[in-house]
Amino acid sequence: MSIASLCTTTATVENPTRANVTGGYTATFAVDATVLCRIQPMSAAEAVRWGKDADTVLATMYLPTAAAGDITNASEIVVGSTRYEVLGLRDTDLQSRLTVVALMEQRS
Secondary structure (H helix, E strand, C coil), X not given: CCHHHHCCEXXXXXXXXXXXXXXXXXXXXXXXXXXXXXXXXXXXXXXHHCCCCCCCCEEEXXXXXXXXXXXXXXXXXXXXXXEEEEEEEEECCCCCCEEEEEEEECCC
């Protein structure tokens, strides 16, 4: 069974574009890529490791490393109507096959 065959969720990767304004800048997010991935709730042990409290919704995103090229720590991931902030990403098997992305759900 391949990693790609387990990726059944479509997610949109959005990256910020910064524009200078008086006294700072504004960031708007634009779509950079659409990827197939798997998103699962993060375990309590992992949430503690990320230093988040119980009312924060955390998830883990899995995808083939080849599809993860547009994802950075500044990215936002959109799945349906849910928007996630990227907390961090890593090549978990150190063989450039599987990328794991830690996500935190944004609440409006």
